[in-house]
Amino acid sequence: MCGIVGLFLKDKSLEPKLGAMLSEMLVSLSDRGPDSAGIAIYGAPSRNEAKITIQSAKPARDFRDLDTELAKAIGAPVRIAVKSTHAVVRTTPAKIDEAREAIQALRPDIRIMGAGDVVEIYKEVGLPEAVVDRFDVRKMTGTHGIGHTRMATESAVTTMGAHPFSTGADQCLVHNGSLSNHNNVRRELIREGMKFETENDTEVAAAYLSSQMAHGKNLGEALEGTLSDLDGFFTFVVGTKNGFGVVRDPIACKPAVMAETDQYVAFGSEYRALTKLPGIDNARVWEPEPATVYFWEH
Amino acid sequence: MPATKLSKAAAHDHASRVFDLDQMSLRELNQALHNLTPGSNETAWEVLHPKGSHSVAVGVDQPVTIDVRGSVGYYCGGMNSGSTITVHGSAGPGVGENMMSGAIIVKGDASQYAGATGKGGLLVIEGNASSRCGISMKGIDIVVHGNIGHMSAFMAQSGNLVVLGDAGDALGDSIYEARLFVRGKVDSLGADCIAKEMRPEHLELLQGLLDRAGVTGVKPSEFKRYGSARTLYNFNIDNADAY
Numbered sequence: 001m002c003g004i005v006g007l008f009l010k011d012k013s014l015e016p017k018l019g020a021m022l023s024e025m026l027v028s029l030s031d032r033g034p035d036s037a038g039i040a041i042y043g044a045p046s047r048n049e050a051k052i053t054i055q056s057a058k059p060a061r062d063f064r065d066l067d068t069e070l071a072k073a074i075g076a077p078v079r080i081a082v083k084s085t086h087a088v089v090r091t092t093p094a095k096i097d098e099a100r101e102a103i104q105a106l107r108p109d110i111r112i113m114g115a116g117d118v119v120e121i122y123k124e125v126g127l128p129e130a131v132v133d134r135f136d137v138r139k140m141t142g143t144h145g146i147g148h149t150r151m152a153t154e155s156a157v158t159t160m161g162a163h164p165f166s167t168g169a170d171q172c173l174v175h176n177g178s179l180s181n182h183n184n185v186r187r188e189l190i191r192e193g194m195k196f197e198t199e200n201d202t203e204v205a206a207a208y209l210s211s212q213m214a215h216g217k218n219l220g221e222a223l224e225g226t227l228s229d230l231d232g233f234f235t236f237v238v239g240t241k242n243g244f245g246v247v248r249d250p251i252a253c254k255p256a257v258m259a260e261t262d263q264y265v266a267f268g269s270e271y272r273a274l275t276k277l278p279g280i281d282n283a284r285v286w287e288p289e290p291a292t293v294y295f296w297e298h
Numbered sequence: 299m300p301a302t303k304l305s306k307a308a309a310h311d312h313a314s315r316v317f318d319l320d321q322m323s324l325r326e327l328n329q330a331l332h333n334l335t336p337g338s339n340e341t342a343w344e345v346l347h348p349k350g351s352h353s354v355a356v357g358v359d360q361p362v363t364i365d366v367r368g369s370v371g372y373y374c375g376g377m378n379s380g381s382t383i384t385v386h387g388s389a390g391p392g393v394g395e396n397m398m399s400g401a402i403i404v405k406g407d408a409s410q411y412a413g414a415t416g417k418g419g420l421l422v423i424e425g426n427a428s429s430r431c432g433i434s435m436k437g438i439d440i441v442v443h444g445n446i447g448h449m450s451a452f453m454a455q456s457g458n459l460v461v462l463g464d465a466g467d468a469l470g471d472s473i474y475e476a477r478l479f480v481r482g483k484v485d486s487l488g489a490d491c492i493a494k495e496m497r498p499e500h501l502e503l504l505q506g507l508l509d510r511a512g513v514t515g516v517k518p519s520e521f522k523r524y525g526s527a528r529t530l531y532n533f534n535i536d537n538a539d540a541y
Contacts, residue, residue, distance in 0.1 A: 252410075252429055252447075252448075253410070253429075255390070255391060255409065255410070257409075270350055270371055270372075270390060271350035271369050271371060271388065271390060272349060272350035272351070272371055273350075274350075275349040275350055275369075285369075285388065286407075287407070287409055287428050290429065290447070290448065
């Protein structure tokens with residue numbers, strides 16, 4: 001099953017409420033997937049800093065003194081904000097790749113959740129309520145975000161197997177469904193130089209989109225490619241630095257409902273997820289068509 | 299059940315019984331509906347704030363009317379036997395699944411597999427229905443004012459599917475004896491589904507269905523009829539090499 005949500009704000013006055021709105025949407029779909037949950041929030045950009053979201057099963061050990069050690073290793077200022085098992089590392093945008101490598105060298109048990117100018121990604125085993133509480137997601141501000149609650153089918157129930165999957169700067173994806181040709185696509189992407197953290201089918205879809213966009217396609221064109229190159233069942237919701245996209249496979253058996261008003265575009269696996277959004281009674285509500293790409297950009 | 303949670307719209311016997319799903323659980327609603335016995339005076343029910351809940355008014359087996367004020371999730375009115383359910387909103391997947399008799403009217407759109415496996419009764423969708431509408435229908439009548447999605451009436455066995463708008467790909471794939479009437483265009487027909495002649499008895503049947511669904515200003519002659527070519531009914535020895 002799985003439940004997925006997405007929210008793309010058009011009205012800036014709602015930005016302080018993004019975390020609260022998206023959390024509410026995800027929690028309402030808890031019974032679609034009790035295994036793990038995750039959320040990606042796109043916050044305000046900063047000219048001086050980019051971000052890496054990291055995770056550790058032993059945060060007290062791994063995050064202690066990481067800021068000073070990392071700053072020394074890369075020769076740039078580093079700030080770290082710890083939230084439970086996750087932490088957001090901020091440093092000079094030009095040093096972000098170097099920082100990523102240095103973190104892995106300094107703390108081999110740390111996992112990278114995602115990186116970019118604006119995105120923060122929090123995901124853990126457990127119900128959506130527990131996950132959003134643990135990371136204080138309700139208080140987060142942002143322009144758009146996506147979320148997922150998982151009923152695992154294709155790989156183990158672990159933090160790394162939870163969605164969203166991020167395989168490129170500020171890019172991430174949530175998926176309801178299962179892919180049947182992911183091993184082959186993974187092999188092709190590895191040959192191209194993409195790196196994978198898991199055996200999960202959804203990570204392949206995320207990496208496929210990252211690869212397409214790295215080759216110069218825009219979000220809409222990259223999503224179009226999934227219809228011919230990925231085989232299986234999928235409803236994908238995708239976030240990029242300034243964009244938000246949705247696509248369903250041609251069979252479209254995985255449910256999807258969308259709503260749009262002057263204030264936002266929202267996605268839910270079910271209408272239940274949308275019922276508390278402002279102005280939903282007068283929103284345009286529709287079921288996205290099979291094999292049809294929808295995307296919005298700021 | 300705590301009586302204080304129930305409110306009556308007015309103080310006479312036939313006032314509608316109002317269930318506010320903000321105040322009460324879905325289980326309480328469905329249990330109250332299942333507790334109805336033949337001849338009950340509680341013939342009118344109203345459900346407030348359904349907010350996309352699953353299984354609203356599933357398994358009702360008495361001839362009551364139920365007005366649902368808002369949109370519902372999966373399986374609304376499933377297995378309905380005799381009641382008349384009106385959804386004043388849109389319906390999620392499987393509305394009226396396995397309906398036996400009675401009627402379900404959806405004022406908005408319906409998601410996937412509306413009326414799936416239905417054995418009787420009337421399902422009216424005033425908006426559009428999504429994919430797999432009437433899949434495996436077994437005697438239900440379905441009238442859709444708008445369009446229907448792909449793979450509708452897949453393996454449909456009997457009953458009537460009437461579509462005032464267009465139909466998506468693979469309409470009536472592997473159909474048995476159901477009748478399909480489509481007023482607009484059909485993207486493609488599924489295996490063994492063909493266009494058929496509209497004879498007087500079909501025009502009469504269709505007029506009856508349109509009347510029952512409250513459709514006015516639309517003539518039966520505007521529709522095309524589709525049904526089974528019956529070539530998949532028996533094993534064809536000439537195809538033996540294909541297996």
